[in-house]
Amino acid sequence: MMRASLIELEAVIAVATFKSFRAAARELEMSPSALSHAVSALEQRLGVRLFHRTTRSVSLSAAGEHVVRRLQPALREVSSSLEEVHELRDTPSGTLRINTSKGAAQIEVLPMVLEMRRRHPDVRVELVTEDRFVDIVAEGFDAGVRLAEAVPQDMIAIPCGGDLSMAVVGAPSYFARRPAPKAPRDLLEHECIRRRMASGEVYRWELERRGREVAVDVRGALTLDNDDLALQAAVAGAGLAYVSERAAAADIEAGRLARVLAAWTPPFPGLRLFHPSNRLVRAALRAFIGIVRASTADRGRRGKAGRGRSA
Known part of the structure; x- marks a missing residue:
C-alpha cells in the first residue's frame, strides 16, 4: 500500500493554492528545499507528476488536479477533527458564541457570562441577542438560551435559572382612574399595552389558573415590540403591561407598579441553556455549563430557604 505523510499532502495543497513553491514554503513555515523534496518524494512514490514546473511558473498536471480535488475535502476534515480535539483540552480558551433573547440576557445570562469572564479570562464571549429563534448550528453558535418550551428536541438542555412567571402590572396613577381587574375577562375593559412579536403577530396574553388556560386578545392604543419599553410605559401610567x-x-418593590391577577400567572419552566447532542463539547462551553449549573442550584437553595423562613 502506498503511504503519504501529512506534510507531503499539505505541501501539495499549498503549492496548488499559491502556485509557487516559495510562497507555499512560507505558508507552511518550511524551507523551499524541504517543501520541494516532500512534493518530489510523493511524486516518486505515485509514479506521476503532480506539477508542471518551469523557471517562471508552477501549474497542476491532470493527475495533480485529480489529487487536489479529492485531497482538499479530506484535509479539511482532518484539520477540523484535530481542532475539535484541541478544543477538548482542560484549559478553556477561544471564543464562546451564545445566542439568546434580549430579555433572557438581561434577566439571567449576562451575570453568568460576566462570571465566565472573571473565572476564565482567556475565553472571549460573544453574546448575541435577538427575539427570533435561530438555528444555532447553522449560524455558528456554541449554545443558545431560550424558554424550555422552545428548545428543539434533538438538543441537550440544561436549566438556566429557576422557574419564571409573568405579571400583569399597572401604575398607581392608572389604578386611580380604573378598578383593578379581578378576572381575565376584565382585561377587555382596560387599556393594555400590546406586544408585537418578532414574527409580526400581536401577542395574546396567556393566563392560567388551576389548569384552566385563557388567551386574551387585549385592547389598547399602544403597541410595542420591547418589554423594557412596555415597563416604562406602564410606570408612566399608559396602561397595563404583561411582562416578566x-x-x-x-x-413593584418600589411602588411604581402594582401587580394584579397574580393567581392567573403561576410559575412555569424557565430558561434552558442548550447545545447540540452530536457535537464534542469544547472546554469553554463545559466551563460555562458548570457556571450555569452552579448558579441555578444556588438560586434553588435560596428559594427554599426563603420559603422556609416565611412558613
Whole structure:
C-alpha cells in the first residue's frame, strides 16, 4: 500500500493554492528545499507528476488536479477533527458564541457570562441577542438560551435559572382612574399595552389558573415590540403591561407598579441553556455549563430557604 505523510499532502495543497513553491514554503513555515523534496518524494512514490514546473511558473498536471480535488475535502476534515480535539483540552480558551433573547440576557445570562469572564479570562464571549429563534448550528453558535418550551428536541438542555412567571402590572396613577381587574375577562375593559412579536403577530396574553388556560386578545392604543419599553410605559401610567415578573420586580418593590391577577400567572419552566447532542463539547462551553449549573442550584437553595423562613 502506498503511504503519504501529512506534510507531503499539505505541501501539495499549498503549492496548488499559491502556485509557487516559495510562497507555499512560507505558508507552511518550511524551507523551499524541504517543501520541494516532500512534493518530489510523493511524486516518486505515485509514479506521476503532480506539477508542471518551469523557471517562471508552477501549474497542476491532470493527475495533480485529480489529487487536489479529492485531497482538499479530506484535509479539511482532518484539520477540523484535530481542532475539535484541541478544543477538548482542560484549559478553556477561544471564543464562546451564545445566542439568546434580549430579555433572557438581561434577566439571567449576562451575570453568568460576566462570571465566565472573571473565572476564565482567556475565553472571549460573544453574546448575541435577538427575539427570533435561530438555528444555532447553522449560524455558528456554541449554545443558545431560550424558554424550555422552545428548545428543539434533538438538543441537550440544561436549566438556566429557576422557574419564571409573568405579571400583569399597572401604575398607581392608572389604578386611580380604573378598578383593578379581578378576572381575565376584565382585561377587555382596560387599556393594555400590546406586544408585537418578532414574527409580526400581536401577542395574546396567556393566563392560567388551576389548569384552566385563557388567551386574551387585549385592547389598547399602544403597541410595542420591547418589554423594557412596555415597563416604562406602564410606570408612566399608559396602561397595563404583561411582562416578566422578574423584570418588573424592582418597580413593584418600589411602588411604581402594582401587580394584579397574580393567581392567573403561576410559575412555569424557565430558561434552558442548550447545545447540540452530536457535537464534542469544547472546554469553554463545559466551563460555562458548570457556571450555569452552579448558579441555578444556588438560586434553588435560596428559594427554599426563603420559603422556609416565611412558613
